[in-house]
Amino acid sequence: MTDLHQTRPSAPRCAHRCRPTPSRDARTLSRRATLRWAWLVVAGALALGCSDGSDGTNDATASAADAGLHGDGSLSDGVGSDTQGSGKDAGDGGSDPLSVPADGYRAIFLDIGQGDATLLITASGETLLVDSGPSDDKIIQRLVALGLKRLDAVLATHADADHIAGLAAVIAHYDVKTVYWNGLTKETKVFKTFYEAANKTTLVEPKRGSTAKLGNLTLEFLHPAKGNSGSDHNADSLVVLTGCSGAWLLLTGDAEADTEDELLKAGVLSDVDVLKVAHHGSASGTTTAFLKAVTPEHAVISAGLNNKYDHPDKGVLKRLADIGAKIYQTDDTWEDDSQTLRATCKGGLTVGPLH
Numbered sequence: 001m002t003d004l005h006q007t008r009p010s011a012p013r014c015a016h017r018c019r020p021t022p023s024r025d026a027r028t029l030s031r032r033a034t035l036r037w038a039w040l041v042v043a044g045a046l047a048l049g050c051s052d053g054s055d056g057t058n059d060a061t062a063s064a065a066d067a068g069l070h071g072d073g074s075l076s077d078g079v080g081s082d083t084q085g086s087g088k089d090a091g092d093g094g095s096d097p098l099s100v101p102a103d104g105y106r107a108i109f110l111d112i113g114q115g116d117a118t119l120l121i122t123a124s125g126e127t128l129l130v131d132s133g134p135s136d137d138k139i140i141q142r143l144v145a146l147g148l149k150r151l152d153a154v155l156a157t158h159a160d161a162d163h164i165a166g167l168a169a170v171i172a173h174y175d176v177k178t179v180y181w182n183g184l185t186k187e188t189k190v191f192k193t194f195y196e197a198a199n200k201t202t203l204v205e206p207k208r209g210s211t212a213k214l215g216n217l218t219l220e221f222l223h224p225a226k227g228n229s230g231s232d233h234n235a236d237s238l239v240v241l242t243g244c245s246g247a248w249l250l251l252t253g254d255a256e257a258d259t260e261d262e263l264l265k266a267g268v269l270s271d272v273d274v275l276k277v278a279h280h281g282s283a284s285g286t287t288t289a290f291l292k293a294v295t296p297e298h299a300v301i302s303a304g305l306n307n308k309y310d311h312p313d314k315g316v317l318k319r320l321a322d323i324g325a326k327i328y329q330t331d332d333t334w335e336d337d338s339q340t341l342r343a344t345c346k347g348g349l350t351v352g353p354l355h
């Protein structure tokens with residue numbers, strides 16, 4: 001198996017990602033070439049089988065768990081037709097919150113209050129939770145309510161409590177086998193609890209240029225570059241690009257303007273379809289220059305209703321609107337305002353409320 005801690009020795013500058021922003025079609029072709037040489041950080045719990053979805057046969061909906069595979073490729077006990085989504089809706093975002101288009105994927109931006117928690121589900125049933133929000137009770141409640149029975153991996157974008165405070169409980173509840181993190185520790189009880197749980201799994205510390213497989217998806221790590229700042233946790237957030245043709249999704253953690261500038265200078269940004277807006281829509285990030293590089297059609301903001309930080313910032317909302325992005329928020333009401341992306345990998349996607 002590939003060394004899980006292996007990263008590409010020098011992150012090559014990908015010509016196809018240098019500004020100006022390439023078209024999605026050009027990007028898809030270039031991505032295939034990129035994948036031929038890319039180092040793979042293959043997590044043991046994740047199954048192989050990447051494609052850009054362009055060879056998918058249809059956009060019919062399949063249950064995320066219909067493949068019934070564990071990450072090691074073995075058939076799972078009891079993971080059959082209805083363990084993780086019934087697959088009954090037909091690509092219109094129907095009633096089953098875990099159903100996934102057959103050649104695509106799904107992302108659920110969970111309403112967990114002031115924080116972040118994004119669940120990725122592939123067409124073949126692999127699952128990854130990116131951050132947990134600030135409460136173990138809330139994230140477990142949300143995942144169980146979804147009917148989630150299997151969680152292959154967890155990704156902690158950075159060590160702040162509003163992102164990792166629920167992860168130890170999630171790792172234990174779902175017996176998670178793989179944890180991605182940025183390698184930056186923090187002197188807090190929350191971090192210690194997270195790390196103790198994560199350290200019992202396969203810990204993976206990706207850097208820029210690393211990739212990992214999640215079923216039919218590739219996770220491409222854009223940030224941090226080698227090393228980290230050593231103190232600014234937001235600046236060392238893992239920034240991850242994933243998705244497929246017509247449905248590229250950029251996850252940004254709590255990146256701020258300095259990180260966005262660094263990403264721009266490194267030339268690793270390109271056009272995406274859906275942007276998970278950084279830092280809960282804080283005024284500290286989502287600059288116009290960054291938005292012009294990633295040009296999202298859809299922007300999802302995870303924040304708590306009436307939060308004390310005034311997230312999302314009005315200026316950020318204006319910049320997103322100015323670039324033509326449709327905005328979705330998890331803080332609209334006191335009810336569950338989780339949002340979801342359903343992608344077919346053939347250019348079709350829907351974004352909207354989960355419920």
Ligand SMILES: [Zn+2]
Pocket residue numbers: 115116160162163253254279280
């Ligand atoms: Zn945060």
